[in-house]
Amino acid sequence: MSENGAVMSLIDLERDRHVEELGQLLRIRSISALSEHREDVRACAQWLRDHMFSIGLQKAEVRDTSGHPIVYGEWAHPEPGRPTVLVYGHYDVQPVDPVELWHSPPFEPHVRDGRLYARGSADDKGQLFMHLKAVEAHLKARGELPVRVKFLLEGEEETGSEHLDAFIEEHKELLACDVAVISDTSWFAQGVPSITYGLRGMAYLQLDVYGPSSDLHSGSFGGSIMNPAEAVARLIAGLKDNRGHILVPGFYDRVLPLSERERVEFRQLPFDEQEHMRSLSVPEGYGEEGYTTLERVWARPTLEVNGIWGGFSGEGSKTVLPAEAHAKISCRLVPDQDPDEVYGFIESYVRRISPPGVRVEVRRMHGGRPALVPLDHPAMDAASRAVERGFGKAPVFIRAGGSIPVVASFAELLGVPTVLMGVGLPDENAHAPNEWLLLENYHGGIRSAAALLEELGRALPA
Amino acid sequence: MSENGAVMSLIDLERDRHVEELGQLLRIRSISALSEHREDVRACAQWLRDHMFSIGLQKAEVRDTSGHPIVYGEWAHPEPGRPTVLVYGHYDVQPVDPVELWHSPPFEPHVRDGRLYARGSADDKGQLFMHLKAVEAHLKARGELPVRVKFLLEGEEETGSEHLDAFIEEHKELLACDVAVISDTSWFAQGVPSITYGLRGMAYLQLDVYGPSSDLHSGSFGGSIMNPAEAVARLIAGLKDNRGHILVPGFYDRVLPLSERERVEFRQLPFDEQEHMRSLSVPEGYGEEGYTTLERVWARPTLEVNGIWGGFSGEGSKTVLPAEAHAKISCRLVPDQDPDEVYGFIESYVRRISPPGVRVEVRRMHGGRPALVPLDHPAMDAASRAVERGFGKAPVFIRAGGSIPVVASFAELLGVPTVLMGVGLPDENAHAPNEWLLLENYHGGIRSAAALLEELGRALPA
Numbered sequence: 001m002s003e004n005g006a007v008m009s010l011i012d013l014e015r016d017r018h019v020e021e022l023g024q025l026l027r028i029r030s031i032s033a034l035s036e037h038r039e040d041v042r043a044c045a046q047w048l049r050d051h052m053f054s055i056g057l058q059k060a061e062v063r064d065t066s067g068h069p070i071v072y073g074e075w076a077h078p079e080p081g082r083p084t085v086l087v088y089g090h091y092d093v094q095p096v097d098p099v100e101l102w103h104s105p106p107f108e109p110h111v112r113d114g115r116l117y118a119r120g121s122a123d124d125k126g127q128l129f130m131h132l133k134a135v136e137a138h139l140k141a142r143g144e145l146p147v148r149v150k151f152l153l154e155g156e157e158e159t160g161s162e163h164l165d166a167f168i169e170e171h172k173e174l175l176a177c178d179v180a181v182i183s184d185t186s187w188f189a190q191g192v193p194s195i196t197y198g199l200r201g202m203a204y205l206q207l208d209v210y211g212p213s214s215d216l217h218s219g220s221f222g223g224s225i226m227n228p229a230e231a232v233a234r235l236i237a238g239l240k241d242n243r244g245h246i247l248v249p250g251f252y253d254r255v256l257p258l259s260e261r262e263r264v265e266f267r268q269l270p271f272d273e274q275e276h277m278r279s280l281s282v283p284e285g286y287g288e289e290g291y292t293t294l295e296r297v298w299a300r301p302t303l304e305v306n307g308i309w310g311g312f313s314g315e316g317s318k319t320v321l322p323a324e325a326h327a328k329i330s331c332r333l334v335p336d337q338d339p340d341e342v343y344g345f346i347e348s349y350v351r352r353i354s355p356p357g358v359r360v361e362v363r364r365m366h367g368g369r370p371a372l373v374p375l376d377h378p379a380m381d382a383a384s385r386a387v388e389r390g391f392g393k394a395p396v397f398i399r400a401g402g403s404i405p406v407v408a409s410f411a412e413l414l415g416v417p418t419v420l421m422g423v424g425l426p427d428e429n430a431h432a433p434n435e436w437l438l439l440e441n442y443h444g445g446i447r448s449a450a451a452l453l454e455e456l457g458r459a460l461p462a
Numbered sequence: 463m464s465e466n467g468a469v470m471s472l473i474d475l476e477r478d479r480h481v482e483e484l485g486q487l488l489r490i491r492s493i494s495a496l497s498e499h500r501e502d503v504r505a506c507a508q509w510l511r512d513h514m515f516s517i518g519l520q521k522a523e524v525r526d527t528s529g530h531p532i533v534y535g536e537w538a539h540p541e542p543g544r545p546t547v548l549v550y551g552h553y554d555v556q557p558v559d560p561v562e563l564w565h566s567p568p569f570e571p572h573v574r575d576g577r578l579y580a581r582g583s584a585d586d587k588g589q590l591f592m593h594l595k596a597v598e599a600h601l602k603a604r605g606e607l608p609v610r611v612k613f614l615l616e617g618e619e620e621t622g623s624e625h626l627d628a629f630i631e632e633h634k635e636l637l638a639c640d641v642a643v644i645s646d647t648s649w650f651a652q653g654v655p656s657i658t659y660g661l662r663g664m665a666y667l668q669l670d671v672y673g674p675s676s677d678l679h680s681g682s683f684g685g686s687i688m689n690p691a692e693a694v695a696r697l698i699a700g701l702k703d704n705r706g707h708i709l710v711p712g713f714y715d716r717v718l719p720l721s722e723r724e725r726v727e728f729r730q731l732p733f734d735e736q737e738h739m740r741s742l743s744v745p746e747g748y749g750e751e752g753y754t755t756l757e758r759v760w761a762r763p764t765l766e767v768n769g770i771w772g773g774f775s776g777e778g779s780k781t782v783l784p785a786e787a788h789a790k791i792s793c794r795l796v797p798d799q800d801p802d803e804v805y806g807f808i809e810s811y812v813r814r815i816s817p818p819g820v821r822v823e824v825r826r827m828h829g830g831r832p833a834l835v836p837l838d839h840p841a842m843d844a845a846s847r848a849v850e851r852g853f854g855k856a857p858v859f860i861r862a863g864g865s866i867p868v869v870a871s872f873a874e875l876l877g878v879p880t881v882l883m884g885v886g887l888p889d890e891n892a893h894a895p896n897e898w899l900l901l902e903n904y905h906g907g908i909r910s911a912a913a914l915l916e917e918l919g920r921a922l923p924a
Contacts (some may be wrong), residue, residue, distance in 0.1 A: 282674050
């Protein structure tokens with residue numbers, strides 16, 4: 001048996017232990033958004049540090065930030081000149097509300113129908129753990145890794161990664177690498193291994209509209225002053241035309257058009273538009289004219305209302321003219337849009353279209369840059385071979401509608417591309433009750449991660 | 463001293479007792495909207511019935527409805543042919559939340575700076591009680607009333623008077639009268655006695671917009687389906703143009719234009735537009751083009767958003783694409799608009815302008831007809847003289863932006879006009895914390911109510 005065959009065999013032999021150990025990690029309630037779980041988040045970081053030592057990493061540390069800690073780990077190859085792979089993941093998880101909708105408790109992992117149910121199983125504990133298990137298998141079977149490996153595990157991803165960029169900036173030398181790897185994305189569909197090469201960025205803002213100093217009686221004042229709830233509605237309606245085109249001047253200026261090759265490849269993916277809309281229970285799709293659903297989600301920028309509120313929302317009727325109204329709005333950005341520039345465009349336009357008689361404020365909430373990984377980078381070929389070795393099937397290359405801002409940070413601050421080889425599935429309930437990870441993908445993901453180290457060792461220049 | 467002089471003197475002598483007794487009524491927590499106060503509402507009805515007997519009414523009854531009870535009382539003049547006056551009022555009150563903003567407890571009446579502070583002091587216990595005290599003074603001083611008097615006191619006004627129209631319809635004979643009187647309106651300003659001759663009606667509805675079957679991730683789905691929060695904003699924005707004109711076809715069809723005489727009289731009222739807007743803390747007024755603020759509020763129909771909600775409204779940012787969004791919208795109607803007709807117009811128009819990809823429903827919440835009392839009815843002259851005798855100053859005739867649907871019911875079901883001679887003030891906090899009634903207006907209101915019985919006895923044909 002070749003050395004690599006030995007690694008794969010060991011991985012296959014130890015499936016039960018891999019699930020059992022992941023279960024331990026999933027039991028830690030590391031919800032970063034809730035301050036009452038602050039100590040759980042730290043406990044999770046410590047568990048990971050201890051685990052890193054136990055699998056044979058040479059270095060493993062919990063690094064404090066002014067938020068939740070970062071876990072850093074390292075295995076430095078004794079031979080000089082081997083390439084360095086930086087594995088990023090996040091060990092914090094989303095809140096679990098509404099907890100009554102879970103079929104089994106969110107922090108008590110349960111296996112049903114080949115799925116491992118628990119908060120964090122897919123996003124992202126289960127996926128980051130694949131890389132630790134792959135490293136462990138190499139070290140156990142062969143005593144060494146084919147490359148130098150660094151781990152950067154974050155505890156604030158679900159709350160906006162507030163301290164991550166500063167940490168990377170301050171530790172460029174520590175984190176120096178040839179390629180980054182993240183498993184925090186989804187396959188196109190079950191049975192369709194996928195590598196993601198495009199991510200959208202984000203510009204999240206809040207619109208605050210202020211009218212009279214207190215709520216007023218709509219009988220005594222209705223019709224004579226601008227109603228903030230009407231004003232916020234007019235503002236939102238004014239941001240797009242009724243064909244889904246965003247009217248903010250400058251918004252599309254830096255949008256890279258889809259290449260003809262991408263459009264053709266998207267069309268070849270197994271996607272049934274009608275079935276998709278049926279599964280969402282909407283009568284029909286809607287979006288920017290001239291684009292398919294996949295193009296709209298993957299390669300076109302958006303402007304969506306995430307929340308709107310003002311005045312009375314209880315049972316029955318209350319004849320109030322609200323003093324204020326608000327909306328949360330987020331734009332998904334595509335390369336080469338820049339969040340700060342987009343914020344500026346929106347602020348100017350909102351000022352221009354604001355109705356009279358109210359005061360309108362735009363608050364910048366959080367931004368993130370979009371990313372495109374060059375398809376012709378040798379790491380992408382290596383990743384493709386690794387996924388094929390892990391799952392017995394060559395992957396498709398896809399883009400994603402969501403955002404992983406650290407990919408742009410790695411490109412800008414460390415100058416490296418990121419291989420996105422997640423094994424999640426579109427209906428995994430990542431931020432909802434009953435989150436799950438397909439165990440078949442977990443085990444195949446460990447195999448792919450192990451193969452990737454070897455493939456990168458071969459593919460990347462020393 | 464004339465007989466009438468004796469009535470007025472007695473009223474002036476008994477001011478302290480009038481305040482003390484009103485205090486007893488105000489201590490009863492008759493909040494009709496809250497089921498835990500159901501027994502308090504009944505206790506209030508019983509207190510009023512007992513009080514009616516104690517002041518000398520010949521008949522006083524608590525009449526059950528399937529909601530809160532109605533109190534009926536009567537003094538039938540022994541001489542035939544005297545006109546009949548029906549006094550309407552409501553003994554239920556608004557909830558008191560937020561109770562922490564009250565400077566004294568809402569159900570413990572306190573006098574400060576000539577104002578009586580308590581929930582219901584102005585709306586409407588204090589004002590209905592003026593008429594009971596006026597009747598009492600006549601009976602005490604003269605042993606009889608100048609007219610036949612009936613009292614109709616409701617316990618569901620603050621929750622939409624759900625059972626009142628049916629009661630009137632079923633008891634047309636019992637309630638038969640020549641004129642109705644209500645004190646539940648406000649003066650134009652302190653020191654400016656006012657009689658209200660126009661009220662707006664109401665068509666209150668809820669817009670429900672349904673999109674996907676559950677909240678979705680705005681990254682994975684944003685840009686590809688219609689967002690219900692955007693849809694509700696587009697619907698609201700589509701209901702009016704940006705000059706305040708309502709775009710619903712048919713909406714204005716039955717609107718009676720303002721007469722030139724009314725426009726002139728409105729302009730003569732002591733109203734400082736800039737000062738008014740400053741007091742509301744809004745930079746400028748806004749409304750239908752071509753009308754002044756008073757005209758917009760008193761004589762033009764409106765369409766106002768009372769509440770809007772959908773998606774995420776907490777701290778920070780959540781990238782959700784909401785499954786549904788809603789708005790509460792109310793139209794204030796003017797003569798001769800009809801609520802049911804207006805509902806129909808809005809439903810058709812909303813259907814026509816609804817965006818694709820969502821399901822939109824219009825729910826009718828509650829409606830009420832507008833009313834105009836003929837200024838040339840002899841009861842209006844009588845009321846004017848009565849207010850002048852009560853306060854030493856002739857009243858102005860004004861309209862009001864709010865709604866008192868029973869005025870239209872009296873016109874339609876009993877065929878009588880309603881004299882609206884309330885003594886509230888615009889800043890009395892009727893539905894807010896720290897509701898108050900100016901004691902000077904309370905005492906003058908009792909004098910006016912006593913004078914009104916006499917004036918109506920003279921003015922109305924037997």
